[in-house]
Amino acid sequence: MRRTAILSFTEKGTGLNLWLGEKLREAFPETEIESYAVSRFAQGTCRPFTSVSDLMRELFPGMDGILFIGAMGIAVRSIAPFIEGKDRDPAVLVMDELGKYCVSVLSGHLGGANEWCREVAVCAGARPVITTATDCERRFAVDVFAAENFLKVTEIGKIKEISGRILEGKMVGAVAEEEISGPVPDGLRVYSIPASLPDAAGIPDMEAGNPDIEAGIYIGYNKTAQPFPITLHLIPRDLFVGMGCKKGIPFHELEAFLNRTLEQRGMDIERVRGIYSIDRKKEEEGLIRLAYKLRVPFVTFSEEALRKVKGEFQGSAFVEHTVGVDNVCERSAVLGSEGGELVVPKQAENGMTLAVAQKKYRIRWTWQAEKRSDKDSAEE
Template sequence: MKIGIISFTSKGACINRKLSSLFQVKGVHLSKFKEEGLDNIESSLNEWTKEQFQVCEALVFIGATGIAVRAIAPFIINKAVDPAVLVIDELGKYIIPLLSGHLGGANKLASELSVLIGGTPVVTTATDLEKCFAIDEWAKRNSLVIKNLKVAKHISAALLQGEVVGFMADVSIEGHLPKGLKYYKANQMETIQGPLGIWIGWEEKRPFQETLWLVPPLLTVGIGCKKGTSEAQIERLVKQILEQYHLPIESVGQIVSIDLKKNEEGLNEWANRNKKSIRFFSALQLSQVEGEFTASSFVKQVTGVDNVCERAAVLGSYGGKLLVPKTSLDGVTIAIAIAIEGTYKVQFDETC
């Protein structure tokens, strides 16, 4: 986790140094004081904040809340993309999650910081105060992507009012559902009458009158490409396939290919831009994958294995089912596999 820390006084700099050391990140000190162990910055606070919003997952302001509010105001977009922002007073007594408490992880980070420096976290989100299930925080903890933040707000509001919210999932569930959620099995979909509910699955379904869709990263995309293939070429085919099969990009958990493509700039650029992990397998590993695949003598001559994208997708999903067979366009081949049932689990625990 990349954290930007900034302080404004000599006392605040003491906390800055401590946190910077504990988190092993560079502290940045902006004030008339020159404190040992901290870097002064040449740019303005506005410029520093803008840069941190683009590269950091969390920002910590050690000083007055008003300074932080004015600094971040021009750069706030929405809680789905904004980093966590926290404020700590210069004595370290209070730690305030100011922005992105749940999705950005500010509340959780405030709790962690309180242990490190002994301060008191000041949490103001209603679900935390009422000890109510927070759908956005839980989704983030389970690597689920919220497709509609407006419906997520309706879910939270309903739970705070003591209403029952339906729950249905196409993944394995561990633990007990928190108060307010009512579980429905897949074969009950036609009988559901609830006005509001949650659906977890890689396919969009609307079992409730108003359904919050949470997308798990169940899909593995196998990619083969010619040397020098551009990011744009890969993007074109990925987009085409996802649209054709009605698959959200959020359902893609990882990209896989053969190790000969480790240094393919276009492939790595696409993975980085879309924030997808990427794994590579040897020709030997791919050749040992069991199943029927679209063979190519040319591909085998070049890579040592008769198929890259399909074999990589199945191997990367730990023997999953091939959902989309090999598709080719402009020097790129793509196949998609889905993890076998029960591989992906979401967890409910006492913190829900």
């Protein structure tokens, strides 16, 4: 979670709201947590609201997570008009006002609600309630696997094709352009084939017409590869975009600039893992909206942190005089990638600058169910 909200509707619920908010801020200092309470019960750091529908209209599009302290019905009716899709909706949880149960309601996997549910439950001393089939059955969940390994799911609708077969006990295939470490999960059969393979040729089981391999996942950059009749493509998010701009540059201009820069170099925008800049740009609406549109974090760094980045950068005396560091986009891209290679040097256009760093991705056959204890399973 990066930006989350806690909502309460009663006096007791507001007390839990304030207490839990402090616990979560202490446990997750990097997360921005906002507390809201119905006007008549608002106190302390809780911001008052009168209409939950109006509040959801404001919060739902920009939040990473929303925790309702109250009845499930209130939460469901409140978010229903704003739900768009599992790859765009925030994680939504519901907790009773006594803090006994924490329920994962929406965006359990891609939105991270299931993992967040466990984290909140630990802080509150509550029981996590998670109903996702793959979690309950302790089976491999492709969307969790993708989220934990920074892989972009390109065909959301095919997730159910993969998960459904695994839950039915059928084998699902997997092909990756790079080696994947760790034990292969039950239900998956991994094949080693060239990254450029366009179809199922070369896979013995497919050539023999093995009915067990009806669907599979392809991990890599080749979105046209079709090694299985039903192929779900997972694209590594290995590009880190550093950006700078004059104040007030419209979102659509920043988006077009980024799209154009990547397209000219044959880079897919779905590979972007984050947008990075200097901290004086942390409130820049265009950059914030761009990151939200891509569903990636927007991270800013201090002048001091950027100055310490090692490497050769296109320095500018004017930029250094203005913001305190000679180059924002290249330095922030490299810092955001934690030492990645600068693959697109500084590009400038109409008051905007950007640079791209790339870091080799590493993937493990891990997914959320591995982290759960027997106690978690019993409670759910």
